[in-house]
Amino acid sequence: MSASEAVPREENSREEVAESPGCSPSPRDPTRGQTLTGLTHECGVFGCIATGQWPTQIDVAQVICLGLVALQHRGQESAGIVTSQGNSTKHFNVHKGMGMISTIFNDDAMKKLKGNLGIGHTRYSTSAASEEVNCQPFVVHTNHGALAVAHNGELVNCEKLRRKVLSRGVGLSTHSDSELITQALCLSPPEGEGDTPDWPARIKHLMALTPLSYSLVIMEKDRIYGVRDPYGNRPLCLGKIVSMVQSKDDDSDQEPEGWVISSESCGFLSIGARYVREVLPGEIVELTRKGVKTISIVDRPDNKPQSFCIFEYVYFARSDSIFEGQMVYSVRMQCGRMLAKESVIDADIVSSVPESGTAAAHGFARESGIQFAEVLCKNRYVGRTFIQPNTRLRQLGVAKKFGAISENVMGKKIILIDDSIVRGNTIGPIIKLLRDAGAKEVHIRVASPPLKYPCYMGINIPTREELIANKLDPKQLAKYVGANSLAYLSLEGLVKAVRHGIKIKDESKIGHCTACLTGEYPESIDW
Ligand SMILES: O=P(O)(O)OC[C@H]1O[C@H](OP(=O)(O)OP(=O)(O)O)[C@H](O)[C@@H]1O
Ligand SMILES: NC(=O)CC[C@H](N)C(=O)O
Ligand code: SF4
C-alpha cells in the first residue's frame, strides 16, 4: 500500500486561500526553500546596542553576526545586518545576501558594518519568494530618518493591511509581509493626526492594525525597539553583554556593556551575553545606550488566550534555548517521559532519530527504566533542505543522512523516538536501515501528536495532503513504514509536558498555539 493510495486526496486549504491576491500570491513558489522532511523554519531576528561611550569598543556587527549564526537553524535562505553609528538619521550600513551567514558576511562585508547598534535577520521565507529583494532587514528612509525592520512571523490579516497601506498612497515593492509591516510603521498614528517622529506610537498603531504573528526588531538612528505580538506567538528575549574580565561567578550586578535582543537565547553565552528575560506577549521594549525599558504592553483582542507556538518546544528551537522560564531540552525530556507513561512497550533499548528526537528519547528511557543507546549516526554534511527529483531519490536522500550503529542494533528490540512525523519520509528509510543492521523489532514512538493542519503564522507546514497523519492512522502508518508498532504523544500529554516546568500556574497568563494539531487557530485568517 502506498501512502497516497491509503486515503482520498484532501483539499489543500492553504493553497485555496492563497489563490486570492494577497501578500503571499504563491506560497508554493518553487523558488522558496524546498524540503523533503520535517517542518521548515521561521526566521531569526537579532539586535545589539552598546551602552556607555560611543564609539564603542564592542564589535557590534560581529556580535550580531555570531548571534545570527546561533539562529541559523531558524532560516537558511538569506540573511542581513544593518548597523548605525547612532549619530545620523540619514545613514545606515547595510549588507544582505542569499545563502548562509558564514558566506554572506565575509571580511569585506564586516568592515563596512561599523556601528554602535544594529539589527540582523536570517530568513526562511513564508511570504514572498526566496529572492534578494525580499531579504531582511528592510530599510526605508522616512520624514523622521532611516528605519530598519526585521520580522519573524506571518501576518494573518495581510491582505486587509496591504489594502490599507496601498490606499494611503504607499507603493510596495515586494509581496513580503515584512515590507508591509515596515511601510505600515511609516503611517502617521493614529490616522488623521500630525506626522510626528513618535515611533512607539506608530508601533502601537501597527499592533492595533495587525494582532498576529510577529516578533520584530526595529532600529532607528540611536535605538532599537523589540516587539512581540499580543498573542506571544513567536519568541523574543533579552540578554545583556557582560564584561569578560570580571568574575564569572556573579554577573547579576554588573553594569552591562551592551544589550542584545534575539528570537532565542541559545547563542548568548557564546557572545559573552547573559539571558535576562523574555519580551512579554504584546510588549514593546526600547533599547538605548542607557538601558532597556518597557514602553507599553498591548492587550490581545477580546481577551483571547496567549498562543505561544508549541512547536518551538517540539522541534524548531535549539535545545539550549529558554522559553517561559524553562529550557527547551527539559521540555523535550518531559515529552519523552509523558510518552513513556502513555505508550511504553517491552524492549531492549530506547533510542532516537537525531537530532531533535534525542532529548525525548532520554526522557523516555529514564521514565521507563529501559536503557538508552544510540543506533544512528547522522551525517552533518547532508543539509536539511536539498532538492531531489523523485520519491525514490528523496527517500535515499534521507537514508544518506544516517548510518546504523550495528553493534547496538543487532538482535535488539528497539523503541525509536522521533520528535515529529510530518511527511513520513524520514522514518521509513531509517527503519529499513535498522532492520538491515539486524534489528529484531522497531517500535516507533513520536513525542508529539499527529500533525494535520497547516500553519499560517510563520511556519511552512506541508499541505494537508502531504501530511502523512491525514492519510494513515497509527496502525496503517506503522505498516507503511515497516515498524512493529507506532504511537504518538497525546495532545493532553504534550500540553502537560510543556506546562510542567512553567512556574506561572495562572491559566490566563499562559497559553499555547496547537493549531497544526487541532485546527483551532488563535485568529481567523484574512489573506
Ligand atoms: O516525517 P518527515 O517529513 O520525514 O519529517 C520528520 C523529521 O524531520 C525533522 O528532522 P530533521 O532531519 O529536519 O532535523 P533534526 O536534525 O532537527 O531532527 C523531525 O525531527 C523528524 O525527524
Ligand atoms: N519565517 C518567517 O518568519 C518569515 C518572515 C516573513 N513572513 C518572510 O517571509 O520573510
Ligand atoms: S500552527 Fe503549529 S507551527 Fe504554527 S504557530 Fe501554531 S503550533 Fe506553531
Ligand SMILES: [Mg+2]
Ligand atoms: Mg529529526
